Amino acid sequence: MSVKVMIPTPLRVYAGKRDSANFTAATVGEALSGLTTQFAELRRHLYTEDGKLRAFVNVYLNDEDIRYLRQENTPTKDGDTISIIPSIAGGSAENRN
Amino acid sequence: MAPTLQPQTGTKPATSLTNEEILRYSRHLIMPEVGMEGQLKLKNAKVLLIGTGGLGAPLGLYLAAAGVGRLGLVDFDVVDFTNLQRQVTFGTSDVGKFKSEAARERLSNLNPNIQIEAFETKLTSDNALELFKDFDIIVDGTDNFPTRYLVNDACILLGKPNVYGSIFRFEGQATVFGIPEGPCYRCLYPEPPPPGLVPSCAEGGVLGVLPGIVGSIQAMETIKLILGAGDSLVGRLLLFDALAMKFRELKLRKNPSCPMCGEHRTINKLIDYYEFCGVRGEEAPASDVQVPEITPRELKSRLDRGDDLFILDVREPHEFQICNLKGHLIPLGELPRRVHELDSSREIVAHCRSGKRSAEAVDFLRKAGIRKILNLKGGILAWSDEVDPSVPKY
Numbered sequence: 177m178s179v180k181v182m183i184p185t186p187l188r189v190y191a192g193k194r195d196s197a198n199f200t201a202a203t204v205g206e207a208l209s210g211l212t213t214q215f216a217e218l219r220r221h222l223y224t225e226d227g228k229l230r231a232f233v234n235v236y237l238n239d240e241d242i243r244y245l246r247q248e249n250t251p252t253k254d255g256d257t258i259s260i261i262p263s264i265a266g267g268s269a270e271n272r273n
Numbered sequence: 274m275a276p277t278l279q280p281q282t283g284t285k286p287a288t289s290l291t292n293e294e295i296l297r298y299s300r301h302l303i304m305p306e307v308g309m310e311g312q313l314k315l316k317n318a319k320v321l322l323i324g325t326g327g328l329g330a331p332l333g334l335y336l337a338a339a340g341v342g343r344l345g346l347v348d349f350d351v352v353d354f355t356n357l358q359r360q361v362t363f364g365t366s367d368v369g370k371f372k373s374e375a376a377r378e379r380l381s382n383l384n385p386n387i388q389i390e391a392f393e394t395k396l397t398s399d400n401a402l403e404l405f406k407d408f409d410i411i412v413d414g415t416d417n418f419p420t421r422y423l424v425n426d427a428c429i430l431l432g433k434p435n436v437y438g439s440i441f442r443f444e445g446q447a448t449v450f451g452i453p454e455g456p457c458y459r460c461l462y463p464e465p466p467p468p469g470l471v472p473s474c475a476e477g478g479v480l481g482v483l484p485g486i487v488g489s490i491q492a493m494e495t496i497k498l499i500l501g502a503g504d505s506l507v508g509r510l511l512l513f514d515a516l517a518m519k520f521r522e523l524k525l526r527k528n529p530s531c532p533m534c535g536e537h538r539t540i541n542k543l544i545d546y547y548e549f550c551g552v553r554g555e556e557a558p559a560s561d562v563q564v565p566e567i568t569p570r571e572l573k574s575r576l577d578r579g580d581d582l583f584i585l586d587v588r589e590p591h592e593f594q595i596c597n598l599k600g601h602l603i604p605l606g607e608l609p610r611r612v613h614e615l616d617s618s619r620e621i622v623a624h625c626r627s628g629k630r631s632a633e634a635v636d637f638l639r640k641a642g643i644r645k646i647l648n649l650k651g652g653i654l655a656w657s658d659e660v661d662p663s664v665p666k667y
Contacts, residue, residue, distance in 0.1 A: 241526060
């Protein structure tokens, strides 16, 4: 099953500036695993050191939060879109470094 | 279904419009969805804007123009030149003025029939409940995580809707939190990202029109809440990608175990949100990493006397084009795989725009075994201030 993973702007720098990537995966977890294998630097942004999805990372399968499905075990079907929704705080982009 | 607002007690509501107001609002009055009844709802509405910056600009302008009877503007910041690219409330002559006051002047000129209050203060856990209590709707146009959690929690504690908008470079998010049957910010983001993990530095910046679009969506949602019209964004997260010019929508669910709005609330008062978000101090906090530093003046005198220094610039290529110190460019994100480009036999001075990214670079390189390395304190900004004012600041 081919699923598309949408990569949000703040994380694109760790994903070769790509905005999405396609993976063959039977579950959401498999697709995310494919993503973090292809882009190893993404791993620490999505997972804790003991391999759990970070609490501030929201993952959606199509328009539904996987927390209300079967988390990373949620099955995927051909043509599904997985979205990683980041916390963004900007209101006027004052906080630069 | 349109959520209904809690009636506010206090001054007697207006029951009529003046002839001047009827003329001014005629394009509303001839719409059945607004009409006289809706316009009076707008006139009797009290909306508090948190932040008068990028999102606050279209919010303030459209809500004032639409005739929202009482607008509160909370901002402690001062207008600077870099704001003018997107904060369209302000003109060049406003640079140096308090934003809330400059916005109040502009909006009063736009609509003298409404009451506008400027609060030149930073929103804190100590003043939020007091500030919010006299308003019907709170609109979140802030720019940092601690204030976003603070606005959320104060809205939930007081039972007030929180019209949320957020932007990053060319992406925006908008929704409505704080309606009893709907989710809150903590349902979506139970925890803030730890500082430093979400890239903010090199990835910073915002397309000037983006806050105009997202802030306008917030203004529209605010007006719909006041009118009780249409389908509100409660329970839906609107995502906007300006480059792709695409809107998407995700379902937002109320988390039954949310510590703030769930069945068993465990947060019953406002907390220290800087601590909650892992940041201390004002503004964008200084980096946690402590690394050896060199001041711009010291660097200048060492370069002048011919010391052999390797200048490492860890900014992005597009920043290098704005101005540079003729250093070797390796963006922070590429440093791990480009370490071999460094000449570790020479002393290295790393710099970025403000000194924060380069502190991370120095910390990383020291851990990688490079010892002769210093961070340029204050970055290119301090270099411009202290050594060479011909270098532009950005």
